Amino acid sequence: MALRDTSLPEPSGPARCLPAPPLDGTDRSRLLAGAHHDPHALLGAHPVAGGIVFRALRPFARAVSVVIDGMRSGLASEGDGLFSALLPLDAIPDYTLLVAYADGEQEVHDPYRFLPALGETDLHLIREGRHEQLWKALGAEPITHQGVTGTRFAVWAPNAQGVRVAGEFTHWDGQAFPMRSLGASGVWELFLPGIGEGARYKFEITSRHGDRFLKADPMARATEVPPATASVVTSSRYEWSDQEWMDRRGATPVHEAPFSVYEVHLPSWRKGLTYRQLAEELPAYVKELGFTHVELMPVAEHPFGPSWGYQVTGFYAPTSRLGSPDDFRFLVDALHRAGIGVIMDWVPAHFPKDDWALARFDGEPLYEPGDWRRAEHPDWGTYEFDFGRVEVRNFLVANAVYWCEEFHIDGLRVDAVASMLYLDYSRDSGQWSPNVFGGREDLDAVAFLQEMNATVYRRAPGVVTIAEESTAWDGVTRPTDSGGLGFGLKWNMGWMHDSLGYISHEPVHRKYHHNEMSFSMVYAYSENYILPISHDEVVHGKQALVSKMPGDWRQRRADHRAYLGFMWAHPGKQLLFMGQEFAQGAEWSQEHGPDWWLLDPAYAAEPDHRGVRDLVRDLNAVYRETPALWQRDTDPGGFRWVLGDAAEDNVFAFLRFDAQGTPLLAVSHFSPAVREDYRLAVPEGFPLWREALNTDSARYGGSDVTCPDPVKTEDGALRLTLPPLATVWLTPV
Template sequence: MTARKPSRKSPEPIEVPPAPQPVTTEVGAPAPDPVAPPPAKRARARKTAAAPPRPRRGGGGKGVLPATALDDGDRGRLLAGEHHAPHDVLGAHPAGGGVEFRVLRPFAHSVTVLAEELRAELQSDGDGFFSGVLPLPAVPAAYRLQVAYDDNTIEVEDPYRFLPALGELDLHLIGEGRHEELWKALGAQPMEHQGVPGTRFTLWAPNARGVRVAGDFNYWDGTAFPMRSLGSTGVWELFLPGVGEGAVYKFDICRPDGSHTQRADPMARHAEVPPATASVVAAPHHAWQDGDWMAHRGDRPVHESPFSVYEVHLPSWRPGLTYRQLASQLPSYVRELGFTHVELMPVSEHPFGGSWGYQVTGFYAPTSRMGTPDDFRFLVDALHAAGIGVLMDWVPAHFPRDDWALAEFDGRPLYEHSDPNRAAHPDWGTLEFDYGRTEVRNFLVANATYWCEEFHIDGLRVDAVASMLYLDYSREDGQWSPNEHGGRENLDAVAFLQEMNATVYRRNPGVVTIAEESTAWEGVTRPTDRGGLGFGLKWNMGWMHDSLVYIGKEPVHRKYHHDEMTFSMVYAYSENYVLPISHDEVVHGKQALVSKMPGDWWQQRANHRAYLGFMWAHPGKQLLFMGQEFAQGAEWSEGHGPDWWLLDPAYEASGDHLGVRTLVKDLNAVYGALPALWQRDTSPEGFAWIDGGAAEDNAFAFVRYDADGSPLLAVSHFSPVVRHDYRIGVPDGPEAWVEVLNTDAARYGGGDVHNEEPLKPEAVPAHGRETSVTLTLPPLATVWFRPA
């Protein structure tokens, strides 16, 4: 919001009310406290205002005694914005003969103290300082200031009469790096303090010489609002009465070299819409309706549950929609397709939309591009009401270098490592966090729990874990130094990830953390008490890469790459895996999934359908990026999102795409109904090859088992021919097998080659089994069978 200038009015004698309220200019908006330069300089330019006018001395009301002269050092430090203890100098303090008042209000003509029945004008000491000793027996419990400017007079509370609004326990936990609810201690917190509504501003900036609050409530001149340092923790604090929700602000930091920088709040819960960069005072008001969901989401371990994920880039899923508009469309679409979860690409505030959210500046603020934090809560609530879990991409690996954000925040490396080689991320031009610094680790661990607790997020997919784990990640010899044991492991990052996972799981039952980790690091999903990193699931990048290599080959060449599809079973139970076909695989020249396939359009779609059938039957959970559920042929672009027009009946080939979407809907429905496909994803007893070596046929046959031993038979055939009387061995027990899903069905756009009658086992050995069946294999198709 933009502060409105108070109307010009000559001051009248004021009777001090017994319970004064802050002056406001509009409903819910704090009155601006004009320590303002002339109107021409009131643009919201995030710069310190022009120098104050030439000092004026004298004045003072009747009965007001002169105050002790302000020490030149204090005066200079206050004007320079580098005072550590402004409350020791400003405000009201006992003095000989009464109570001494001192106020800093640049550009003011006069300041009058209103206390009980006393009205006393202070003396002007120049440079915007006003002081005087009032004949009071003690510092009044409450008083107000009447401040007169050239064109108006306002009545305000004195910020420097308030005690610290941050407790000793908070400071102790911050100092130890163990404040698990850090967002409740740092940042801008609307509150009532000493009976007065306002906002407590707190900031961690240990290298700063001084910090001031600047915002639309003081025309971006923080001279009159210096913060106090609270001991050795590096935390600065100031309670500003009358400032409330919607106020826009930054911190004016005096760096060690005496220069100033205005920074967005690292703990801001809301931010201006980019490209504007200031923080916004906010508080939650959403009334959650998902109590039943939250109470039962952890009833069954995630690795023993159906888990089928639709990955979404919210700004481009339906471009132009707000969070609340998305809430009326996204849940119903995802529910119709049968996905159990959505995964949202990063929603934390970021300045550059082309980064897709992976270069975060506001780690505690949902991007304001689509609405407020409460609007985002509304969307999560709507997804939960539809029975859909919400996963969120979380990016603790790096942050951008924007000079209004975290980089050299208080004039020295703070959030980043002090060693430039350790700080600079070699791939993305960003900075890496210093995981060895307790306060930085606390900032990130608390951030993980913040999203789970304040926004009811059901899981965090942690981006770029490999870049965190290795000191030599994308670095040449000489560009990195080994750890204390001579290795290349980043031990600080390991400790951070273990602490984050342990904290999230302890505080939030039912939440899952998922690692995007592209190496063979051992124990990514092993519990922390057994030396692992503690993630619940890990993206199987090896399966993704190998299977896409295979499926991209012409069928005649696939026999030479057969092991690309079988190798994943060698390590399938080393971790708890998710099989991802994510946004990364359909951008930057990699082509959309259907366009990776060889052959004509019919064969491309058939390959696409067969591949999805293989993916859903393979051990592991599934993730599919938006647009791939209906075989979009073009790469994804954040500028326009999925090509929804392909589903328009007016488009002559819309049936080709609707058929693939129908397949995805049926895959999810059958998947959810048959525990054999998910119940034993992490147990070797849940899978058995029937024939993993049919390279000449481009065929793969295997069986999945649920906890009771009930099987599901899956056969994938990646040749463009029909194979009749194809014999495979089957488990003993079932008297017949029936098709439960066939990706070549006509309703999916296939040729409708299928097995009409149940398959009767025969006492003919095959593939090391005593009984076998003969079936018809459709071209470029996956077929699932279950016992009749």
């Protein structure tokens, strides 16, 4: 669409222009008001008695001509930016438009001479809510259509009177480019020749009430950098180099594999780094510490940085704050090449009320329910999705697939599942309506989660879905064909709350709370669990993990190390938020991220923080090398209490077994005293045991009450010296 000076000869003979039949008054008014469902029937070229009518809508143009075989024919102005003429032709020819503005001329293809760029199959799947690659049908897609390059725009807005494309290429005025309605699908479509990657755009919607407003594209795959809100035309050219990772990632079921997760807030992990700069540092750091996966707090575009990504407006766009979509692909690729899986926080429970985004998208409740009792989330000031509407379910299910297929994401941690499952979540009496059976369960949300999980597992082998679900809902990780929700793993919020409650007490009082540490084994096999120490536990006055511990700094660090040792040995996978791997004492802040200076010997001569980081590295190393710690996480036969009731001693001792029956003995001692000659029963057939890990080791900053030599079994038991505030792992020699 570049401006250029051009001079074409005037036509002669049969191409002489005649006045065009006038538009019907109602059609004209609706077209100019942006409220016409079929602008292609009025604009472009159409056969009539006496020839072909050409009509163009070009606001602010001084003149418009039709160019046929190098000859131009001027169109007469009808006013209001409309230009038309009747040419005595037998058929519609190939033609372009020559549009003259005050600063020059443009020779362009006429958008209104093109057939729809969406097929009947796409529209049928959209109507049915079954288009599993919805992003390839809706949004802005650079394509070559009828031999011409440009961008196909398509948007779902079933309640709109009209939709137009506005962008920087129209000076944000949508008059020139009204879209056509594709019938009962509720989809509006327009192919704009000459518009390519990098173009910024929005949809100008006219509601059924006549209101007109600009909306960002719900399916945009790239956006402007916030606080700007426009959508950006994009297309990926990234060439992946992680095929080896993709081929083997699903070789072992996730619940039978090592799974140790480092949770990261990308914008603050190393403040100011882009996706590509993060790709140089994050994989190396995570690999050194031995985590098998990273979990990224929400990457999808969000307008408000301090929401940490949980207030999503661009569900299909990685946040542009850190780079382009292909830059994000580069980061995922780098992690895969380092042997690290990538889990992404995904937020399908709600969306913000920003008037330029999804809220009341076409002037009516669309993505949100029409019933106010179900539309608004009382805790977060957001709208909830209408899970009962097939197109909305499709939008979300396809979005889950999109991240897995387009960005090679290995897992989706689904945020706030409990808020989706219950109609009365955070609502008082009278603020919610029961389901058709009179219950409090949101049956539409249940159906959505089941559909999402089944679809993701079918389309993306090796991917795991993870539920953040804080209630005792039955069957969160049960397969959908058995009536479950179909998740692969579930955050164990009960273990997290109970264990943090226990560890926050002074050691002298812990005996009264002993069951808070052991109760998790009552339900440990009811689901496939992850043990999460996430960002939620180290913000908003909850204190960092080490600061939750009682006592002086030395005791807090010892408790911190002992707790991590207990956590890594407990049945279930592990998740640890950034900064907690080196016992950062301050709460996390998204403004400055982890306190990396604590690891600098120039600032901290003692190995306080470096020692804890080294412990996490060794925990992961021994964990990965010891199948007893992960192979039977969901099998009750893989666990046996040795001492579960030693409340007076603040001791917890248990055995973990691998598939061949080889044991690991884990002993956690949460008292500051040294206990000598402590008897612990062990299985027969293993005469010698050695320390595999001791959190009291001097290299971790402990008092170094260790046992470097193998320990013999006597009368079916080991007699150990238990170090203070420490966890010890022992394995047979």
